[in-house]
Amino acid sequence: MTFRAYLAIGAAAAIFLVGLFIAGRAAANPYLAKQAEAPVSIRVATCAVSGGFIHLYTALDNGLFDKYGIKANHIYIRGSSISLAAIATDEIQFLYCAADATIPGMAAGIDAKLIGAPLVGLPYVLLTRKDIKSPEELKGKSIGVTRPGDLSFRLSRALLKKFNLTEEQVRLRPVGGSQSERYNAMVQDIIQAIIVTPPLEVRGKRDGFNMIYRLQDLNLPFIYSSLHASGKVIKERPILVQKFVAAMAEAVQYVEKNPDKAKASVGNALKQKDPEVLQSSYDAYAKTIVNRRMLVPASQVADAVEIARQTETNIRRKASEIFDNRFAEDLEKSGFLKEIWGGKIP
Numbered sequence: 001m002t003f004r005a006y007l008a009i010g011a012a013a014a015i016f017l018v019g020l021f022i023a024g025r026a027a028a029n030p031y032l033a034k035q036a037e038a039p040v041s042i043r044v045a046t047c048a049v050s051g052g053f054i055h056l057y058t059a060l061d062n063g064l065f066d067k068y069g070i071k072a073n074h075i076y077i078r079g080s081s082i083s084l085a086a087i088a089t090d091e092i093q094f095l096y097c098a099a100d101a102t103i104p105g106m107a108a109g110i111d112a113k114l115i116g117a118p119l120v121g122l123p124y125v126l127l128t129r130k131d132i133k134s135p136e137e138l139k140g141k142s143i144g145v146t147r148p149g150d151l152s153f154r155l156s157r158a159l160l161k162k163f164n165l166t167e168e169q170v171r172l173r174p175v176g177g178s179q180s181e182r183y184n185a186m187v188q189d190i191i192q193a194i195i196v197t198p199p200l201e202v203r204g205k206r207d208g209f210n211m212i213y214r215l216q217d218l219n220l221p222f223i224y225s226s227l228h229a230s231g232k233v234i235k236e237r238p239i240l241v242q243k244f245v246a247a248m249a250e251a252v253q254y255v256e257k258n259p260d261k262a263k264a265s266v267g268n269a270l271k272q273k274d275p276e277v278l279q280s281s282y283d284a285y286a287k288t289i290v291n292r293r294m295l296v297p298a299s300q301v302a303d304a305v306e307i308a309r310q311t312e313t314n315i316r317r318k319a320s321e322i323f324d325n326r327f328a329e330d331l332e333k334s335g336f337l338k339e340i341w342g343g344k345i346p
Contacts, residue, residue, distance in 0.1 A: 029334075029339050030334055033067065039071040041071045043075055044093070045094070046074070046076055047101070048078070050197060052197055052224060055286075057265040062258075064250055068243040078178075095227075097226065100224070103305060107308050107313060111230065112229065113231065114322060115245055115323075116295075117226045117295065118225055120224065120289060120300070124216075126159065127204040128212055132193065134212060135159065136163060141171070141192035143194065143195070144193070148174060154311065179196050187207070227245060238327075266282070
């Protein structure tokens with residue numbers, strides 16, 4: 001065999017191996033948009049403006065959805081109840097919101113499901129005015145909540161129970177609005193304490209308020225920022241749902257590997273440039289309670305449904321009927337997670 005023939009065989013073998021390599025990579029990420037594939041437009045809403053949505057903000061700002069053939073239009077809808085109403089009527093196809101705020105509504109019959117849980121845990125802290133230095137000193141004071149029965153109300157109740165306090169001793173006062181609005185009510189001494197998420201505690205410390213308790217220590221089952229999809233889109237467009245979940249799973253990895261870009265995205269959303277504030281958001285949501293495999297914890301959904309039942313929610317759906325883990329499970333089965341993390345998932 002001539003030298004030229006050996007070269008030809010070697011070149012053919014190299015091409016073959018490269019082809020196998022590319023095919024292997026494609027198989028590991030089967031969700032990417034195909035060449036010339038028309039992008040699909042969707043509407044994805046957030047139910048608040050929060051550092052807890054760092055992964056969605058970063059995905060939107062850095063074109064991660066585009067890779068999967070999705071043109072994502074972001075909509076802000078204030079509050080979980082209104083957001084669920086929008087997803088039930090297919091005004092939005094996807095929602096990013098704290099699951100413990102939406103589970104009662106879905107359990108009561110709203111046609112939507114949890115399809116992924118990037119954050120699992122309780123990031124909230126208790127901020128108080130300067131003269132209150134322990135939970136026991138809340139006696140005779142007021143904790144600001146949005147309204148009876150909502151998430152801030154339920155967490156405040158759990159906090160009181162932890163410290164053997166009653167609602168006769170500590171008033172849970174509905175003041176409505178966002179965390180920032182409740183914060184301003186505390187500044188005016190209308191209320192004396194609030195439960196907030198990072199990075200608002202940074203502002204609180206600078207204003208002389210006290211951060212006296214981390215609610216993570218309550219050991220409550222809690223699913224935070226989660227992906228929701230309408231029942232209609234899950235049934236009629238499961239491939240789209242799978243691609244959306246894959247894009248968000250990549251966002252988790254992207255945020256972890258690109259902290260500066262992630263903090264910039266949070267800063268844009270919060271209209272905030274303070275490095276300490278942005279670092280607080282990053283530490284809380286990209287590190288402390290991140291759930292890289294995206295699986296919705298079934299036991300915590302069941303616990304949340306039971307808590308909703310105890311607060312007199314009219315439960316019409318079983319816990320198993322309000323989440324769907326097949327999309328998150330497929331990320332690992334397909335090799336996608338190993339591919340984006342470069343091997344073992346941290």
